[in-house]
Amino acid sequence: MTFSPELEAKFSKMLTIYPAGRQRSALIPMLMYAQDEVGAITPEVMNELASRLNITPLQVDEVIGYYSMLHKKPQGKFHVQVCTNISCLLVGGEELYHHAAKKLGIGHKQTAADGVFSLEEVECMGACSWAPAIQINYDFHHNVTPEKLDQLLNSIGKVQ
């Protein structure tokens, strides 16, 4: 499998950062960059990165299973993650998730038919002090209310 020259350059540079024998530490950033380029972490991506880092595809799969930002299936152009863990739950996180599901017409780990939005209910994203928190692609949003969520989703819809 080949990636773009730009991504290959990033990978090459990344592998020089870690000491010999510790290149596997580059796995998570490599997975994120590959996901951005390919659209998902396909079996081909898994096998390729496992081979490059001298680990097994199963070890790659275990890492993917642990981190909610890594996906084996393509997500919507805008991937909406709503935290419903305890701090967010106590201040409306679950209601926010249901509000998002109703507004987008999709459920947990589903993608809208037009491919614009996908939705995921996630565990703590480390923003408990600003709960309830959501993440849209790489952007975090704090103290989110249903009204604020509507504004965010509507503004994204307008830039399509």
Ligand code: FES
């Ligand atoms: S519980 Fe939601 S960010 Fe921590």
